[in-house]
Amino acid sequence: DTGVSQNPRHKITKRGQNVTFRCDPISEHNRLYWYRQTLGQGPEFLTYFQNEAQLEKSRLLSDRFSAERPKGSFSTLEIQRTEQGDSAMYLCASSQSRTGSNQPQHFGDGTRLSIL
Amino acid sequence: KNEVEQSPQNLTAQEGEFITINCSYSVGISALHWLQQHPGGGIVSLFMLSSGKKKHGRLIATINIQEKHSSLHITASHPRDSAVYICAVLGNRSQGNLIFGKGTKLSVKP
Numbered sequence: 001d002t003g004v005s006q007n008p009r010h011k012i013t014k015r016g017q018n019v020t021f022r023c024d025p026i027s028e029h030n031r032l033y034w035y036r037q038t039l040g041q042g043p044e045f046l047t048y049f050q051n052e053a054q055l056e057k058s059r060l061l062s063d064r065f066s067a068e069r070p071k072g073s074f075s076t077l078e079i080q081r082t083e084q085g086d087s088a089m090y091l092c093a094s095s096q097s098r099t100g101s102n103q104p105q106h107f108g109d110g111t112r113l114s115i116l
Numbered sequence: 117k118n119e120v121e122q123s124p125q126n127l128t129a130q131e132g133e134f135i136t137i138n139c140s141y142s143v144g145i146s147a148l149h150w151l152q153q154h155p156g157g158g159i160v161s162l163f164m165l166s167s168g169k170k171k172h173g174r175l176i177a178t179i180n181i182q183e184k185h186s187s188l189h190i191t192a193s194h195p196r197d198s199a200v201y202i203c204a205v206l207g208n209r210s211q212g213n214l215i216f217g218k219g220t221k222l223s224v225k226p
Contacts, residue, residue, distance in 0.1 A: 023201075033212065033214075035214075035216075041219075042120075042202055042218045043202075043204075044216070044220050048137065053124055056212075058213075060163050091159065092136030102150065104161045105214065106161065108158075109156070109157055109158040110157035110159075112157065
């Protein structure tokens, strides 16, 4: 079990640029979640996938944000035309869904995005 | 009002003290998580519970579903326990996304 891996750990970019983050979940996990955490706040849900299907998106996920999980394994989160307010920690988590029982989510270390 | 409220926001304790962090929520839930976040961002799941009480080492988590309240206790606190502790709930109508509290920042002094 290598855990949930996120890359890069840190990203600094100028306002207006596009950025892409990657998340590699635990291999047998079919669910993958993206969260965003700003300084001093708890994480907030952005979106989640079951296998390759994106099942739910938060209203926080504006049209500048897009997430994919093309083969049901790793996922990417892209932010286009970044804005100052996008500066945050982007967290990925994965879990294995089982009918009738809740399974804990395992979190990656996050990607910290700083917009200059 | 947030759906998940934690108290206190900040907590400073002396090594060895017994610590309690509280979490109240306003939605129906199927499970509640206690998470630990260290500086740098990584989050570790401590407990997931839907009723009663769980214990792991010096950590104890309890939940009262009727009162919509959970507590996380740390016995014999140690400086390495210093971290942000986050309560998160899984709504019973949710497909899996967690609703998080703002966290409690704990600092244990030697």
